[in-house]
Amino acid sequence: MTASRGAMAALAVLTGFVFLLLYGPLLLPIVSSFFVVKQGAMLWDQPTLQAYGALTQNDGILDALRNTAMVGVSAVVLSLAIGTGLALYVNGGSDAGRQFLQFLVFLPFLLPPIIIGLSLLIFFREIDFPRSLVTVIIGHTVFVLALVYRIVLVRLQALSRSLVEASYDLGASGWQTFRLVLLPNLTGAMAGAAVLAFALSFDETMITILVTGTQNTLPIRLWAMMRLGFTPDINALVTLILAFTTALCLVAARYLTPRELLAEES
Amino acid sequence: AQAKELRILAWQGYADDDWVKEFEQKTGADVSVVFIGTDDEIWAKIKGSEGKDFDLFAVNTAQLQRYIDAGLTTAYDLDKIPNLKEALPRFRDLTQVGGVMRDGKVYAIPLCFDSIGLIYDTDKVKPAPTSMEVLWDPKYKGKVLAYDNGEHNFSFTALTLGIQDPFHLTPEQMDQVKQKLIALKHNVLSFYTTADEALQIYQNNDVALIWANYGQQQMKAMQDAGAHVAYINASEGALAWLDTWAMTSGVQDKDLAEQWVNFVLQKKIGQQLSERTGFGNTVVPAPSAGEKDKLVWLQLVEDPLKRSDLWNEIKAAP
Amino acid sequence: MTDAAAPIAGPGRWRDLTLATAAYLLPVIFVLVPLAAFFVYSFFSVQGVQLVQEPTLLNYRRFFADEIYLPVFLKTCRLCLEVAGLTILLGYPVAYLLAALKGRKRYVLLLLLLVPLLMSYIIKIYAIRSILGGTGFLNRALMWLGLIDEPSMLFVYNLNAVLLTLTVLLLPFAILPIFLTLERIPRRLLEASYDLGGSGWQTFRLVILPLSLPGVIAAATFVFVLALGDFLTPQMVGGQSGFTFGRIIFSQFGAAFNWPFGAALSAILAVAVMVAIVIGARFGARASTRGRSA
Amino acid sequence: MTTSGILLELQGVSKTYGAAKVLEEVDLAVRDGEFITILGPSGSGKTTILRMIGGFIPPSGGRILLEGKDIVALPINRRPFNTVFQDYALFPHMTVAGNVGYGLRVRGEPKAEIGRRVKEALTLVQLMEFADRYPSQLSGGQRQRVALARAIICQPRLILLDEPLAALDVALRRQMQEFLKEIQRQIRTTFLFVTHDQEEAIAMADRICVMNGGRILQLGTAHDVYYRPASEFVARFFGENNLIEGRLEESQGEWRWIATAIGRLRCAVDGQVELATAPLGRRAFAAFRPECVSAGTPAPDSNRVEGAVTQVSFGGASTSISLAVGEGGRVPLRLRWPSRAEGVSIQPGQRLSAHWRAADCRLVLA
Amino acid sequence: MTTSGILLELQGVSKTYGAAKVLEEVDLAVRDGEFITILGPSGSGKTTILRMIGGFIPPSGGRILLEGKDIVALPINRRPFNTVFQDYALFPHMTVAGNVGYGLRVRGEPKAEIGRRVKEALTLVQLMEFADRYPSQLSGGQRQRVALARAIICQPRLILLDEPLAALDVALRRQMQEFLKEIQRQIRTTFLFVTHDQEEAIAMADRICVMNGGRILQLGTAHDVYYRPASEFVARFFGENNLIEGRLEESQGEWRWIATAIGRLRCAVDGQVELATAPLGRRAFAAFRPECVSAGTPAPDSNRVEGAVTQVSFGGASTSISLAVGEGGRVPLRLRWPSRAEGVSIQPGQRLSAHWRAADCRLVLA
Numbered sequence A: 001m002t003a004s005r006g007a008m009a010a011l012a013v014l015t016g017f018v019f020l021l022l023y024g025p026l027l028l029p030i031v032s033s034f035f036v037v038k039q040g041a042m043l044w045d046q047p048t049l050q051a052y053g054a055l056t057q058n059d060g061i062l063d064a065l066r067n068t069a070m071v072g073v074s075a076v077v078l079s080l081a082i083g084t085g086l087a088l089y090v091n092g093g094s095d096a097g098r099q100f101l102q103f104l105v106f107l108p109f110l111l112p113p114i115i116i117g118l119s120l121l122i123f124f125r126e127i128d129f130p131r132s133l134v135t136v137i138i139g140h141t142v143f144v145l146a147l148v149y150r151i152v153l154v155r156l157q158a159l160s161r162s163l164v165e166a167s168y169d170l171g172a173s174g175w176q177t178f179r180l181v182l183l184p185n186l187t188g189a190m191a192g193a194a195v196l197a198f199a200l201s202f203d204e205t206m207i208t209i210l211v212t213g214t215q216n217t218l219p220i221r222l223w224a225m226m227r228l229g230f231t232p233d234i235n236a237l238v239t240l241i242l243a244f245t246t247a248l249c250l251v252a253a254r255y256l257t258p259r260e261l262l263a264e265e266s
Numbered sequence B: 001a002q003a004k005e006l007r008i009l010a011w012q013g014y015a016d017d018d019w020v021k022e023f024e025q026k027t028g029a030d031v032s033v034v035f036i037g038t039d040d041e042i043w044a045k046i047k048g049s050e051g052k053d054f055d056l057f058a059v060n061t062a063q064l065q066r067y068i069d070a071g072l073t074t075a076y077d078l079d080k081i082p083n084l085k086e087a088l089p090r091f092r093d094l095t096q097v098g099g100v101m102r103d104g105k106v107y108a109i110p111l112c113f114d115s116i117g118l119i120y121d122t123d124k125v126k127p128a129p130t131s132m133e134v135l136w137d138p139k140y141k142g143k144v145l146a147y148d149n150g151e152h153n154f155s156f157t158a159l160t161l162g163i164q165d166p167f168h169l170t171p172e173q174m175d176q177v178k179q180k181l182i183a184l185k186h187n188v189l190s191f192y193t194t195a196d197e198a199l200q201i202y203q204n205n206d207v208a209l210i211w212a213n214y215g216q217q218q219m220k221a222m223q224d225a226g227a228h229v230a231y232i233n234a235s236e237g238a239l240a241w242l243d244t245w246a247m248t249s250g251v252q253d254k255d256l257a258e259q260w261v262n263f264v265l266q267k268k269i270g271q272q273l274s275e276r277t278g279f280g281n282t283v284v285p286a287p288s289a290g291e292k293d294k295l296v297w298l299q300l301v302e303d304p305l306k307r308s309d310l311w312n313e314i315k316a317a318p
Numbered sequence C: 001m002t003d004a005a006a007p008i009a010g011p012g013r014w015r016d017l018t019l020a021t022a023a024y025l026l027p028v029i030f031v032l033v034p035l036a037a038f039f040v041y042s043f044f045s046v047q048g049v050q051l052v053q054e055p056t057l058l059n060y061r062r063f064f065a066d067e068i069y070l071p072v073f074l075k076t077c078r079l080c081l082e083v084a085g086l087t088i089l090l091g092y093p094v095a096y097l098l099a100a101l102k103g104r105k106r107y108v109l110l111l112l113l114l115v116p117l118l119m120s121y122i123i124k125i126y127a128i129r130s131i132l133g134g135t136g137f138l139n140r141a142l143m144w145l146g147l148i149d150e151p152s153m154l155f156v157y158n159l160n161a162v163l164l165t166l167t168v169l170l171l172p173f174a175i176l177p178i179f180l181t182l183e184r185i186p187r188r189l190l191e192a193s194y195d196l197g198g199s200g201w202q203t204f205r206l207v208i209l210p211l212s213l214p215g216v217i218a219a220a221t222f223v224f225v226l227a228l229g230d231f232l233t234p235q236m237v238g239g240q241s242g243f244t245f246g247r248i249i250f251s252q253f254g255a256a257f258n259w260p261f262g263a264a265l266s267a268i269l270a271v272a273v274m275v276a277i278v279i280g281a282r283f284g285a286r287a288s289t290r291g292r293s294a
Numbered sequence D, E: 001m002t003t004s005g006i007l008l009e010l011q012g013v014s015k016t017y018g019a020a021k022v023l024e025e026v027d028l029a030v031r032d033g034e035f036i037t038i039l040g041p042s043g044s045g046k047t048t049i050l051r052m053i054g055g056f057i058p059p060s061g062g063r064i065l066l067e068g069k070d071i072v073a074l075p076i077n078r079r080p081f082n083t084v085f086q087d088y089a090l091f092p093h094m095t096v097a098g099n100v101g102y103g104l105r106v107r108g109e110p111k112a113e114i115g116r117r118v119k120e121a122l123t124l125v126q127l128m129e130f131a132d133r134y135p136s137q138l139s140g141g142q143r144q145r146v147a148l149a150r151a152i153i154c155q156p157r158l159i160l161l162d163e164p165l166a167a168l169d170v171a172l173r174r175q176m177q178e179f180l181k182e183i184q185r186q187i188r189t190t191f192l193f194v195t196h197d198q199e200e201a202i203a204m205a206d207r208i209c210v211m212n213g214g215r216i217l218q219l220g221t222a223h224d225v226y227y228r229p230a231s232e233f234v235a236r237f238f239g240e241n242n243l244i245e246g247r248l249e250e251s252q253g254e255w256r257w258i259a260t261a262i263g264r265l266r267c268a269v270d271g272q273v274e275l276a277t278a279p280l281g282r283r284a285f286a287a288f289r290p291e292c293v294s295a296g297t298p299a300p301d302s303n304r305v306e307g308a309v310t311q312v313s314f315g316g317a318s319t320s321i322s323l324a325v326g327e328g329g330r331v332p333l334r335l336r337w338p339s340r341a342e343g344v345s346i347q348p349g350q351r352l353s354a355h356w357r358a359a360d361c362r363l364v365l366a
């Protein structure tokens, strides 16, 4: 991609605006987490870490957070594995079967979550599969699969077919070709898909409520809290989550950048 | 032997951590609570699992009937709930509480409630109103906030019109109410959907009266934000919701479930519940509703869809 | 199977079969079976809380006959399309800038754009609502700038607010897929375009845009579908206009207790959206498959 | 090696894209250890043949036999072939060394062994110092050499090369040619080598395969193809040639006389049965190479013409001279003489008496 | 056209990647309407020069002047140049016609005009029937021709061609060469043409530019570069050559004698000042082309050696003969004679007396 300096400046301004859009809403809870809030107003002269203290005591929320993270990570790992596999398979042809498969993958994504939640719940009930975090993970995987699948597929289609041919030609097995040739070229897309998928799982309420056993996840708790209002420690929680994920992402960026890309610039 | 397990599906505030811990210590049971956000989810979850995923769930009296109809509940053995005898008079005799019994059996134990009253600005509305009729007062034209919900609006308007059973309207009554609502519409500034929204509109506009779908809690929030407001339950009767504990048909340890219900009917817990949520509880008197206030417990209405359609027509009316 | 596809599927007929089985296994078990079972409901009806298990097309007929469903459906689709359009309008330039950046910078920036997703979205809606509100930050800022004299209610409790909020919430879902395709466009093609005298804009319109179409379509699909499935935002910031098809469906499973009708509505939704997606995917794939071996 | 000595055989192999048949039924037998170059105009199907043998595209018809066994269904990675792709197909995310070592790596060779052999291969293609570069940092010719090194390092039974030296300068190309021939001798690899460079084809090939329009027109040694072209196309395509059309007029043993616009020309049939049995009166060409035409004292049995020099152009080692002969100078002839530093002593406009020996003049049927 | 007649000038242009300097300070002046071919080994910087002129990569130093104005900062799309990329860079989502017409389209030419000229261009590159294909459906040579057609259709001031004919067969290449020369004549476009094919370079170029290691070693007419190589590298690189090393021993007017391992050789300095003033005793080469060496009766003033034939190899129009001369046959000579159908009448092992005229033997300083 290239752009003239003027265009770059315009783009930068726009990007700045988008950053504002995305980060603006985050500021409020972050800032409020450090101050006493009384009568709906923030008391600027009363900075405090009370909220953080309260958070450490809130076992229910911390439990929910742990569950959420576990579900999210599992769902991301599963959907990456399955989604990539499916993308590879579907990319191998264009027959009706593959079209149908594609349709199946997309269905849970586009149906209202309550439908997915209910049908899975009924399904699990019928086959007598106990509801637990496992069923939640399955539900989330089914839900975010389409996203991972589609992102990986788009990237796959952009990859030159001749690379795969060259790999086979040199005697590589299908798996070796995947691991050594395709995967390195897919990592960017997969990492991106993983973040999006995790985000979806992280916020997913309806399916979760329906297929969970006796465990809560964070969105369930927040969803339920809406009735009575959020406690200040929630602000502390989201602030911490944000700080943590930002740090994680910056570290990830170090490893995500393809080496050939860096080499090219030197 | 394996630890006993109790699975609860509840609203926020109905099974706080400290109560759960105390109960667990007392009984040695393992309690897990899943929190819920809407009535619809409760139904989907309980119906979808045919009652198998939980032992106890919180449900309001209007919703309860369908669970009983669908055979998703189990009747209580009142002997196992001695604390019920200590409940407020209004809730002591369950035959007097609409809808918790069926065929002589008790299917739900009331837990907490709140009225749907009227918030008024003490500076602007004088003297203090007593009836919902004030919403139609031309004096307050453009200063009224109403709630955007067909079902409840029909019910409270019916009450205001003096109709005995606001939940089962005849077609004629329905039409009568509809006309009255159209009149109301011309008096309101806006319909709101959340308490927060009402507060925001209140802060930014000249608002005198708010039909308080969110009850006392809503008023408290407004007072916290510095508003000069007060709350009444109308003399013709105030709609009120009443949440109860119901036992699922799939209850695994009935004894334990009844122990929990009995446990939360303690005075101490009732007190805490009211303090923390602002709702009225069924064991200790709370400011939510005076003993004398006439509360009309919400019931399943004759045809929710019909009301919703009519409500749309009202909003579209000139 | 096309010729070009053969080598990837490659090794042997038996492997093909195993592969196919593996590919279909999970989706069939965890998607097809539960959903198919569920959609059987759509041909039933209810009386009270009892399911009447007699096949009927009544539910489908009702969708078209009753005058509220189709308009709400169309209105919702339009809203979601607008959201998709808006996110792409905003997301594309950002993705473009990222792709134009060099080395590590672009990935750092990209991830920073994705991070806000990990802030619970309920909390975000709350925050957005207070920003957009009558005395919210936006209004205050606009007033301070002297752009408006009194708080504007243009941004809250109406469709604008829904549009804006959904856009903010879903933007990252648009940026990423677009970025991923932009990143892959060989630089050499842009050079060729400039070399032939193409201006920046022409190069964008004739080369970059067509080649990034698969990403744009993926982005549009994601945003559209996610907006469609989101019933909370319209309710919380939409005011009187927040009644969307998602909520109609949702309500069938609660108050109305009409699972069969809910199932039918969902089926209609699924088919409609799927058709849109397939058309979109075709459209996008054309551009990309051509590029494959060139 | 099979007893027949045939490593690979194509039987009636064809390829169709949609309505377009880009390869007619093609038969080709490649002997074990043989070096075959494929020559043909752009779009004649050279790459297509190679890609079908490699397994990248399935043939639309026919059989491909490896040592007698049909391999049409054999997956690419189980064929003991390696390919140098026309567009290189280097892995962009791997360094030069990574690319070259890939084949060994997937075979599970030990790291040290891979390192050693990669080094060896890179030295041979003169890219040792580029081992850690990525393909995007290389020049065109360097990329091509990486592709070459990557394919040969595996020492396959058969190696398919699609214009593998096209991006190299003459000097380097010659070195690579020698190096490929060396490999062929050492490990008896069989080569199928597509090239546009005729000298290269001649220098390297045991047999040359000339293609056109999806057909194999001739398969034979370089000398055969050069001097005994099987058809007018081959005669024109392979090397420069003068083809003078006429009618077969007289036959005498190994000799034929053709009546042409520039006179009766005496041609050799050189033992080719098809030519020897061609009936008098048939349309045919007298074909003779520009380098065979000289001025000065003619040998006996020579064909002789006179004409005007129209162009003299320096071409490095040789200088080309165009001559207009026949009535009104309508028939162009081309001559090619070794260049001299002071230039060839001939000027455009000058009249020239040119002659060529009948032994250098071949009969080619029209 | 400027009064100086110089269209483009490179002044001290250099390029550095990281630590690697791939182009030393280069000076080059291209006259308006001139055809320059650039020749050099793989990796010598040919593509780099072209890409800097085209504006695709910024020079690390120096100035690039178009009619005297520095264009280093001028954006690509405002330079009146067009490029044929070494790797084609066709737009994959456009048909052949779409690709070719792109330049006209972005200029806003009317549709009909575009159609007409695309048709014309496609006819010239013989791809008319492929107009509606996508690049992925073409053979390598066909793609290259599309790239060519795409660049020339705009009739730019200067056209940069990076091995534009490398993927074409000889016959087609010759046609394209003629067609490019025709364009040059008709619209006086200036050409910068990278090629590996020396004959091509010679046939097309007004001047040839020989590069090595990021430097321009010689810039001159084909004849000059061939017969008056400025350095040993050029002498070896450009065309086949015999270089015999020795020491300058005697000087007499235009003639020099070099003492070498195969005897005293007489060489011409041919008016080159640098050579003429070289002091006696200096190391130098006697350079003579294989095609200048003959057997039989020597002309007067010829250099003469005797040796054993080691190899005779048929190379199409000519046959190469390797001769081992000097003490112990340690010095190899190459001869190149026109081929004959019955083969050259010489066998390996045979002794041969070879000679070449002193006028054909150049002095090249070591």
Ligand SMILES: Nc1ncnc2c1ncn2[C@@H]1O[C@H](COP(=O)(O)OP(=O)(O)OP(=O)(O)O)[C@@H](O)[C@H]1O
Binding pocket: A264, D136, D137, D138, D139, D140, D141, D142, D167, E017, E020, E022, E040, E041, E042, E043, E044, E045, E046, E047, E048, E049, E086
């Ligand atoms: N991005 C880059 N980073 C580092 N080195 C580079 C880069 N691009 C080219 N080079 C090096 O610059 C040198 C000159 O490259 P260039 O492409 O100009 O060669 P060339 O003369 O065109 O060769 P060829 O005939 O092989 O195409 C080569 O050694 C190459 O490896």
Ligand SMILES: Nc1ncnc2c1ncn2[C@@H]1O[C@H](COP(=O)(O)OP(=O)(O)OP(=O)(O)O)[C@@H](O)[C@H]1O
Binding pocket: D017, D020, D022, D040, D041, D042, D043, D044, D045, D046, D047, D048, D049, D086, E136, E137, E138, E139, E140, E141, E142, E167
């Ligand atoms: N995918 C395709 N669809 C349609 N036609 C194709 C396709 N691939 C190749 N062709 C056509 O098949 C013919 C043969 O192509 P092939 O690549 O074998 O030619 P080639 O002999 O290798 O030519 P070149 O020397 O130009 O590389 C060409 O006319 C080409 O246009």
Ligand SMILES: [Mg+2]
Binding pocket: D046, D047, D048, D086, D162, E139, E140, E141
């Ligand atoms: Mg080819």
Ligand SMILES: [Mg+2]
Binding pocket: D139, D140, D141, E046, E047, E048, E086, E162
């Ligand atoms: Mg190059």
